[in-house]
Amino acid sequence: xxxxxxxxxxxxxxxxxxxxxxxxxxxxxxxxxxxxxxxxxxxxxxxxxxxxxxxxxxxxxxxxxxxxxxxxxxxxxxxxxxxxxxxxxxxxxxxxxxxxxxxx
Numbered sequence: 461x462x463x464x465x466x467x468x469x470x471x472x473x474x475x476x477x478x479x480x481x482x483x484x485x486x487x488x489x490x491x492x493x494x495x496x497x498x499x500x501x502x503x504x505x506x507x508x509x510x511x512x513x514x515x516x517x518x519x520x521x522x523x524x525x526x527x528x529x530x531x532x533x534x535x536x537x538x539x540x541x542x543x544x545x546x547x548x549x550x551x552x553x554x555x556x557x558x559x560x561x562x563x564x
Contacts, residue, residue, distance in 0.1 A: 484515045498525040 486502035493499065498520045505512040520528060540546060 486515055488512065493522070493525075497521060 484502065485504055488503040488505050490501045490503065491498060492501075500518045500520070501514045502516045502518070503512050504515050536546065
């Protein structure tokens with residue numbers, strides 16, 4: 461098989477509709493995990509507001525979570541190399557409540 465054919469077989473066409481391309485703002489992420497998955501909730505919190513809403517939930521296998529961690533780390537390093545260190549401001553801890561707890 462030629463190198464050109466191999467390269468074409470590895471390409472994936474990714475579609476991005478207008479609404480998804482706009483993105484969703486998040487300033488808080490909550491991560492939970494089980495043996496089989498990682499769940500990342502992206503939340504938008506407004507200062508002083510007593511309530512925040514989960515804007516998006518992403519569920520990953522442990523293997524994909526690790527690949528995502530590596531990719532994010534690589535991108536942060538490249539960003540800092542180009543633009544300087546990202547300042548990490550200390551935030552006060554926020555008590556989180558995900559609504560009523562279930563009962564059996």
